[in-house]
Amino acid sequence: MLKSLLVLLFLLFNFSADAQKVFLSGFVKEAGSKQPVSGALLRFPAIEKEFYSDKNGYFKIALDKGICQVLISYPGFQERSISLSIRQNQQEIFYLTSDAAQLKEVTISSTKGSVMQSNLNNFSLLKQADLKNAPGFLGVSDVIKTIQTLPGSGNGGEGNAGLFVRGGGSGQNLVLFNHAVIYNPSHLLGFFSVFNSDAVGEVKFYKSGIPAEYGGRLSSVVDIQSDQQIADSLLVDGELSVLAAKINLKIPITSKWSVATTMRKTFMNYSVWPIVNKFSADEESGNKLNYDFYDLNFSTALALTKKDKLFAAFYVGGDDFGLKMIRFDIANGMKWQNSAASLKWNRMISNQLNLETVASYSGYRFSFGMKQEGLEVGVHSAITDFNYSSTLKAYFGAHQLKAGLSMIQHKFVPNTPSSKNKFMEFDYGKPNTYMADETAVFLSDDFKFSERLSVYAGLRMTYYRHKGPYSTTASDGLVTTVASGKTVSDTFFMEPGLTVKYHLNNSTALKFAYSRNVQTIHLIPISASNFPSDFWIPSVSQIPPEKGNQYSLGIFKEWADAGYEGYVDLYFRDMKNIVEFSGGLMNLSNSVKIEDHVFLGKGSSYGSELYFKKTKGRFTGHISYTISKSDRTFEGLNEGYTFPFKYDRTHDLTAVANYKLQANWSLSALFTLATGNAYTKPISRYLIAGNVINEYGAYNAARMPTYHRMDLSATHQFPAKGKYQSFLSLSVYNVYSRKNPIFNYYIARGSLTTGKVSIQERSIALLPILPSINYKIVFK
Incomplete structure (x- = not known):
């Protein structure tokens, strides 16, 4: 190859x-x-x-x-x-x-020919108007939720923070916000992302043929950029709803310098959750929720000269979640925080040459705690990244060339345990810490052979190193220690990519894409539930980098005059060195080394994606459907037999509709339906020595109920008054109050003394029908 x-x-x-x-x-x-x-x-x-x-x-x-x-x-x-x-x-x-x-x-909408211009370039392009047209959770538009309406990019069910692209795991997506990595891109367990739509300029979503300038993930790239134009006038808008309050500011300092900020804070503990808790307030299976989050974005754009421009961005956001299971008297709590900062210098050397240099920082913190009968246990994790990249773009004749360098420094502290009771606090010693770095160079050429045929070819070469301080313990008890900064293990790999596009005519094209991707960091799945309790660690000697190949072949078509477009895309993926943790969340409470408790396996997925969109007229929208299969094989699981991936979804259907009722009224609707997640179900139970012993069936052989939901919203635009414009939105989430469970559990009834015990299955569903009202005012 x-x-x-x-x-x-x-x-x-x-x-x-x-x-x-x-x-x-x-x-x-x-x-x-x-x-x-x-x-x-x-x-x-x-x-x-x-x-x-x-x-x-x-x-x-x-x-x-x-x-x-x-x-x-x-x-x-x-x-x-x-x-x-x-x-x-x-x-x-x-x-x-x-x-x-x-x-x-003016209303900026999706441009005509977007299928030919974006999907053919291996990405789906979303502008701010696309986000605002899609029905959001409680009336709030969102980047990740909009991406999940596209084929091949489903979510993991109610309350799941992950994005699962073409059979890949949630940790196999590279999510960038102004060039900085975001490790957990979700608020509210996936109902919102951390990206305030007012802070988003455009989104590029790659799920095949990932360009050489991106590296480090197997499944997809979500590249989110803020509006980087220098504002020429003051903009102030605010929004108030039963969910949150937010404000957006753009302030021109001079004709060559402007700043922008967006702030959002929820108060759901006083609005939404009292309603939800009332619906689930029964003594046996009830649960009590509390949750709030905040986020803050700041950016500034400065034109130094006609050819030099600086753009700086900063983000911080945090979440505080609590779930009390009344029957078991268990209180669970989670807190997580993302932070990111970046500085970009763009230099237009000439009309043929452009140099872009970026320095960025990424940080992530997560903690989990549980309280029961005076005992408190918890696990904490942290990630710190520093990244530098420089990309030179050259335009020569029929060639669009890119060449660049990227360097990343990683620090992971994946599992720091803590526990205490009424009498003492336990000491677990020094936490596990992993240091790693990677250096990559890349080169690509997008070459137009003729009006009909164009080819993209790229190559990324990476040197990865796991470095000290680090210690290992052999089977005989011998401890080997590597000093700080010294190499523990290293590897070199190459990632080629190829995309061939052929236009049958002005409105129809074929595309073949291939890419080989390598991932040097791993998201270790800890919990079987949908909560963000997983941990990141880098590749070490026992856990080599994940590797994958993806092939796709599609036909793309547009009917420009009528305002229709669509495509059918076939794909196949293979993966190896993917990981599963051999324990659970509480197994981490004694500071175990995660690499000593993982299974290495392989996976594959294949499927067909269908997409059809209407872009003209009063009625617009799109339908996306994916039929697929995704499985995994681990020697240490299911006796080595292949089993379905937890988020394998045979069918995944989403329909989005928008209707311009009048000049000042618009309606929108979203309906989604998907095969339920796979899980391992107990098939029988035994009473041994007074204890109930479960016998489980084949691994991931059972299915959760089919997931489906409908959301509706209506927006009224009030007449403009001078520089003021206001909007009122009414929305209903989960219109017919479908109970989509996040996990199942079992209740034993009867007496162990008599041996008469019945087992009843129960499930927990987070959200019933929820109405919302939003009011927004804009000042220009």
Whole structure:
């Protein structure tokens, strides 16, 4: 495979395009600020073709020699019509002027041709308008929940914080927020993500053919960027609901410098949870919930020169969750916090060269505690990352080249136990700590052979090192210690990627994508429930990096005039060195080394994804459906036989609909249905020495009930009053109050003395039907 890739790269750099074609390239920028315009539409009426500028405002188009007319447009700007005489490869800069008369009414929606422009480039592109059009939990739009409406990217059920892409685990997704890694991207057990939609500019979601500049995960990449444009006017908006209050500010300091901040704080302990607890207040199986969270975003954009721009971003958010199981008199509590910071310098060296340099920090903290009859036990974990990357982008003729360097320093403290009772607190000694670093270089070329055929080829090469301080204990009790900074183990690996796109005509295309991915850090699944109680550790001698290959083949189609688009995509994935923990959460309470208690296995998944979207008219929306199979094989589990992955979902269907009822009223609905999660069920029980002993069936052979739910919402836009605009949203979550359980448990009734015991299955479901009301006001 590597030899073939190197030959292909050689061909890409030396292949000559059709002699009759020339390339028009350049940038679309704002006339005043000279900032790039991302997603500007360039239309060529004579040849009936359309193209879009990328995130740097860059475009490149193959044209026939001669005179051509180009129309450049973008919402909120005046359309430009330009006539060009194209005789040879040439570059242009097109400037767009703001249309003040349109700015008050413009609505930015998904651009026509998005299937051809984004999915064909291996990512789904979501703008802020896409997030706001999707029904959210209690009326709040959300990035991760919107991604979960796309095919192949389901969630793990009610109250699950994970994103499960094409049969992969939740720890196999790289989630970036302004280039900083977010280790737990969810608030409220998955009902919200940590990304306040007001702080999101655009989202790129990769689930196949992951580009070479990204590394470290097997399944997908979620690359979230804030709006990095320099604000030219003051913007203030606030929102109040039964769930939370939030405020969003954009403040121009000078014509070349602006700052922005968004803040959100919930007060559900005084609104939502008293209602939920009332619905579940029975003496036998009731539970009492309490939960709140906050998050804060800050960013600033500064144009140093016409060619140099700085962008800095900071995020911090925290969660506090409690669940009291009344029957067992058990109080569980969890707290977790994400923090991230990044500084990016973008240097436009020339029209052909662009250099982007980023330094970032990521932090994550998690703690779990349980109280019962005077005993308190807990486990704590922490992660700290420092990352540096530099990427050079070059545009030469038919080539779009990228080359770069990335360096990461990891520190993991995965399981620090604590316990105490009324009389004493236990000492567990020094916590387990893991240090690691990785250095990668990457190179890629996106080359357009002709109007119909284009090829992307990339290669990422990584050196990974686990370093001290670290100690191991041999079977004979001999302890080996490695000093701080010294290498414990290391490895070198390469990750090639290839995507081939072929246009059958202007509206239909085929795409084949292949990528080999390696993951050097592992999310260790601890709990069978849906709570965020899992732990991260890096690869060590006993746990090598996870490796996987993915192949996909799809056909993509759009009916531009009618406003429809869709695709069918087939995929296959194989994985090895995936991990399962041999114990449970409380097994960590004595500071065990996790690497001594894991199973290594392999997995595979395959399926078909279908997607259909309507983008024009009063009624818009999309339907996504995935039929798939995902399994795992571990020598130490299920006697070595293959079993279904916990989140294997044979069927996963989502439908999203939006309807413009009147000029100031809009309605939206979401319906989702999916096969229930797999789990291992007790099939019989024995009474031995006065104790009930469970005998379990085949591993993950049972299924939770089918998951389904419907949400509805309505939004009213009040008439604008000067610079003020307000909105009122009404929403209902889980309209028909479906009880989707998060886990099952069993109650024994009767007497062990007489030997007459009956076992009854019970389940815990978090949320019944929940109505909500939101009020938002915007000042410009």
